[in-house]
Amino acid sequence: MPLLLKGSCRCGAVGFEVESHTPVPYMLCYCSICRKQQGGGGYAINLGAVSETLKVTGKRNLGLYRAEIEDDERTRCEVSTGERQFCKKCGSALWLYDPTWPELVHPFASAVDTNLPKAPERVHIMLKYKASWVEPNIRNGDRSFDLYPEDSIADWHKKHGVWVE
Numbered sequence: 313m314p315l316l317l318k319g320s321c322r323c324g325a326v327g328f329e330v331e332s333h334t335p336v337p338y339m340l341c342y343c344s345i346c347r348k349q350q351g352g353g354g355y356a357i358n359l360g361a362v363s364e365t366l367k368v369t370g371k372r373n374l375g376l377y378r379a380e381i382e383d384d385e386r387t388r389c390e391v392s393t394g395e396r397q398f399c400k401k402c403g404s405a406l407w408l409y410d411p412t413w414p415e416l417v418h419p420f421a422s423a424v425d426t427n428l429p430k431a432p433e434r435v436h437i438m439l440k441y442k443a444s445w446v447e448p449n450i451r452n453g454d455r456s457f458d459l460y461p462e463d464s465i466a467d468w469h470k471k472h473g474v475w476v477e
Contacts, residue, residue: 315476317361319423321399321406326370328406330417333476334360334469337421338431342442345379349396350405350420354446355436357421358408359428360465366407366417375400383441385459432472435461 314331321327337357341347346356368374377396382389394410408418421428436448436456450456461468469475 313477314362314365315426317359317419317424317426317428319406319419319425321370321373321402321404321423323399323402323404325373325401326368326399326404326406328366328368328419328423330361330363330367330407330419331365332359332361332419334465335426335476336429336431336469336472336474338433338468339435339437339465340448341437342446342448343438344441344443345381345392345394345396346438347443347446349377349379349398350422354443354448356405358418358465359421359424360469361407361417361419363409363415363417370399373400374398374406429474432474435468437461 314333315335316329317332318329340355340357342355347354350356375398379392380389381392393412394408396408397406404423405420406423434454436450437460439456440458
């Protein structure tokens with residue numbers, strides 16, 4: 313049975329729960345969207361969960377942010393399909409949903425109140441876009457990528473034996 317993740321914003325106006333097969337907070341994203349929206353250390357950690365299991369309290373307090381993206385990978389500015397939900401009262405970033413992958417929702421580890429498993433390694437992604445002041449703490453055994461790794465969140469969990477059936 314997937315792990316039930318419970319989360320909330322800082323002020324308690326929004327709460328959520330969602331089931332996850334992939335609850336290990338292993339991937340640190342240094343892109344400007346993650347960093348500026350919720351990554352005080354220069355990165356954010358996104359988990360994976362089953363979108364149809366998402367239950368939310370305090371929906372009236374939710375705000376939606378869709379980033380405009382202009383970078384080396386695009387010839388012109390584009391509006392992201394990713395829908396980042398946050399609390400309108402306290403600003404806490406809560407989860408990302410992208411209709412490109414309707415079966416998934418990505419709660420931010422920083423918003424999850426459930427105790428999460430420790431990662432056997434960390435994967436640093438989007439280092440091409442990290443802030444100049446950020447010095448990633450890449451430990452022995454960690455992997456790092458300028459953009460994305462080939463493994464999906466699900467693939468990584470399965471390879472490391474931490475997939476929750």
